[in-house]
Amino acid sequence: MAWLRDQQIDFTYRDLLKNPLQPQEIKHLASLLEREVRGLVNPKSQVFKKMGVNLETMGEKEIIQLINSNPRILTRPVLEVGSRGISGFKAGEYEQLFSKKG
Structure with a gap:
């Protein structure tokens, strides 16, 4: 958010x-x-690591429920600009995303 500000x-x-x-x-x-x-899940998240779940053995509905119940496991931040999006902070990708805005 600091970059956006x-x-x-x-x-x-x-x-x-x-x-x-x-x-x-x-x-x-x-x-x-x-x-x-x-x-969408950040496997490096401490919250995710503590869960001890294996995403590869889970179906989409189970993963959606997991994300809904534990939003901290998402790769963040997530930006949506029109029909484009990006997750995680990468200044270069942010610059590219906003230069195409319009």
């Missing part, structure tokens, strides 16, 4: 702990980021 880019922040993503929003996010639902 520094660039004076307006954005809407959503606290996923207070307002978790619903199943259809999780599917939309996966589509926007052009990946499977399991690709």
Whole structure:
């Protein structure tokens, strides 16, 4: 968020702990980021590691439920700009994303 503020880019922040993503929003996010639902999960997350689950053995519905119940396991931040999106912070990708905005 600091990068967005520094660039004076307006954005809407959503606290996923207070307002978790619903199943259809999780599917939309996966589509926007052009990946499977399991690709939304950050396997390096301490919360995820403590769960001891194997994403490879889980179906999409199970992973959606897992994300909905534990939003901290998502790769964050997630930005949606029009029909494009990005997850994780990579300044170069942010610059590219916002240079195409419009």
